[in-house]
Amino acid sequence: MIRQAFLLAALVLSVPAAAAPSKVKVALKTSEGTIVVAVDVRHAPITAKNFLAYVDQKKFDGTSFYRAAPAKRNRAVGLIQGGIRRSAFRSLVPIAHEPTTKTGLRHVDGTISMARREPGTAMGDFFILVGPSPAMDAHPGAPGDNAGYAAFGKVVSGMPVVKRIMAAKTWPGGSGAMKDQLIKAPVKIIEARRVD
Numbered sequence: 001m002i003r004q005a006f007l008l009a010a011l012v013l014s015v016p017a018a019a020a021p022s023k024v025k026v027a028l029k030t031s032e033g034t035i036v037v038a039v040d041v042r043h044a045p046i047t048a049k050n051f052l053a054y055v056d057q058k059k060f061d062g063t064s065f066y067r068a069a070p071a072k073r074n075r076a077v078g079l080i081q082g083g084i085r086r087s088a089f090r091s092l093v094p095i096a097h098e099p100t101t102k103t104g105l106r107h108v109d110g111t112i113s114m115a116r117r118e119p120g121t122a123m124g125d126f127f128i129l130v131g132p133s134p135a136m137d138a139h140p141g142a143p144g145d146n147a148g149y150a151a152f153g154k155v156v157s158g159m160p161v162v163k164r165i166m167a168a169k170t171w172p173g174g175s176g177a178m179k180d181q182l183i184k185a186p187v188k189i190i191e192a193r194r195v196d
Helices: 002-014 045-056 159-166
Strands: 023-030 033-040 063-070 078-083 111-114 125-130 151-157 182-195
Touching (some): 033 159, 045 111, 045 182, 063 159, 078 159, 125 159, 151 159
Antiparallel strands (some): 023 033, 023 182, 063 078, 111 125, 111 151
């Protein structure tokens, strides 16, 4: 009996613990349809953990995609931006910047990345790319702010929804980076949840 218990314990201890997944899927249910992203917790752990904290605390629920920014020369590529719009009520602490030179991730078609002002100011606003945008990767040695943006995952389902949002009508005017890019009728993010 003791021998059997010992063998059972040895067997249990010899089974390796299940490794944590390297990617976590999140479904963003919007008023235009659902977008599923795979968040890369292995390559971009700080940024991924931050995004998942907003998801788990339901801070994205009831927010919106509020920016549609097609490229001027090719309107088939660009980005959509959503999240908390720097709401003090929804904000968590800003996170350290994870440049693409550190993570190895790149701003390709379908990439989800953190919006920010200066490096180290990202909180709960993010964008999704339509088409590649290598200019958003970090470029050490380049003039100005060369830290790029923190890519942390990729759309695995729902790119047609992303493209519909990017085609939304925007307000004329405005200033800065968002000039002519604010969506007239922001697309509601009904809820954001982890999925299997």
